Amino acid sequence: MRYWxxxxxxxxxxxxxxxxxxxxxVPWTGVRNYQARNYMRDEMRIGDGVLFxxxxxxxxxxxxxxxxxxxxxxxxxxxxxxxxYFDAASKREAPRWMLVDIRALKKTRLVPLAELRAHRxxxxxxxxxxxxxxxxxPVTADEWRFITRTLLKGA
Numbered sequence: 001m002r003y004w005x006x007x008x009x010x011x012x013x014x015x016x017x018x019x020x021x022x023x024x025x026v027p028w029t030g031v032r033n034y035q036a037r038n039y040m041r042d043e044m045r046i047g048d049g050v051l052f053x054x055x056x057x058x059x060x061x062x063x064x065x066x067x068x069x070x071x072x073x074x075x076x077x078x079x080x081x082x083x084x085y086f087d088a089a090s091k092r093e094a095p096r097w098m099l100v101d102i103r104a105l106k107k108t109r110l111v112p113l114a115e116l117r118a119h120r121x122x123x124x125x126x127x128x129x130x131x132x133x134x135x136x137x138p139v140t141a142d143e144w145r146f147i148t149r150t151l152l153k154g155a
Contacts (some may be wrong), residue, residue: 002048003139004039005054005127006066006089006102015052015064015078015142018104025069028099029077036136041072045100049144050102053127054110061112062147070101108152 006028008014018026031037049068074095077085090096116122126137139147 002043002045002075003051003141003144004044004048004068005051005053005062005125005137005139007053007135009056011057011065012056014054014064015104015107018052018064018102021104024066024104025101026104027075027101028147029075031075031097031099031135032085032087033134036134037098039136039138043138044068044072044094044100045086046071051139051144051147052102052104059110061110061115062108062152063110064107065148065152066102067105067107068100069103069124072100072126075099111147111151115151119146119151120151150153 013026018024028040031040046068048068051062051067052064052066054060054063074092075082075085075097078087078090078095078097080086081091087096113128115130116125122128122143125139125143126132126134
């Protein structure tokens with residue numbers, strides 16, 4: 001099993017939106033970074049743990065727990081001319097952008113970036129690295145345990 005931190009802008013899809021979706025399942029659409037796409041396409045597996053992270057908001061941070069709920073498949077927004085994620089270079093027979101479905105498990109207290117930075121156990125966490133802007137980053141098993149057992153204990 002692997003663990004991931006996946007960023008979503010809450011005005012696009014918040015943890016509350018995901019929990020309200022049928023079965024708590026939402027497609028992780030709109031990823032337009034090759035490394036993040038590769039994580040979904042090549043490395044994620046059904047059942048992997050996800051830290052659901054709210055980004056580009058007043059207080060960014062971990063807002064919930066989720067899991068990977070599907071294998072990879074083509075992101076339909078790349079073919080939708082009305083979508084802000086439309087990619088004219090992507091072809092149905094050779095899609096450029098993939099996604100996975102995420103199943104929201106629960107909303108947690110918000111764990112802001114500053115709180116993550118305050119713990120030496122998380123000093124090497126990818127989301128905390130200077131210049132990191134990836135919307136999906138791996139989380140080590142030790143980081144996952146620290147966050148879920150210490151910062152989210154009882155959440």
